[in-house]
Amino acid sequence: MKVRECMCNQVSCVSPETTLNNVARIMQEQHVGCIPVCDTNKKIVGLITDRDIVLRGVACNKDTNTTPASQIMTTKVYTITPDAEVTEASKIMCDCQIKRVPVIENNTVVGMITLGDLANNQNVQGQQVYQTIEGICKCGNNAKNNQ
8 A cells, every 4th residue: 555545645834933832733723743844845844743842842941932843843854755655654653763754745745644544544454553553662672762
């Protein structure tokens, strides 16, 4: 199965200058926990999560009304194309221990594939979802923090 058959294709992006408060408001309105940060050409330059806002923003006493997304966003973003296989998206999630992967076509964001998308798609095998979750968690002796 291709990523395009499983991904969410309605993705809001924010600019690097968008304040954390506005990013959080968009997350609330869109019912998402992650938003790509894109330049004016919709090319991804970062990713910001609700966890980033809490841990890198609020917990670090950043003013959420004035701090831009660019100050706390993740800049090393793993991406995938819509024509890639879903198994490749699962592998990226496992290898990088992430739950969301932006989908890029012609250097622009066209969607997002998440662990939830895999779990909610009846064409994705339960075993693949289980293995992806296990890989993301890196439970047991393989955990990043245990090495």
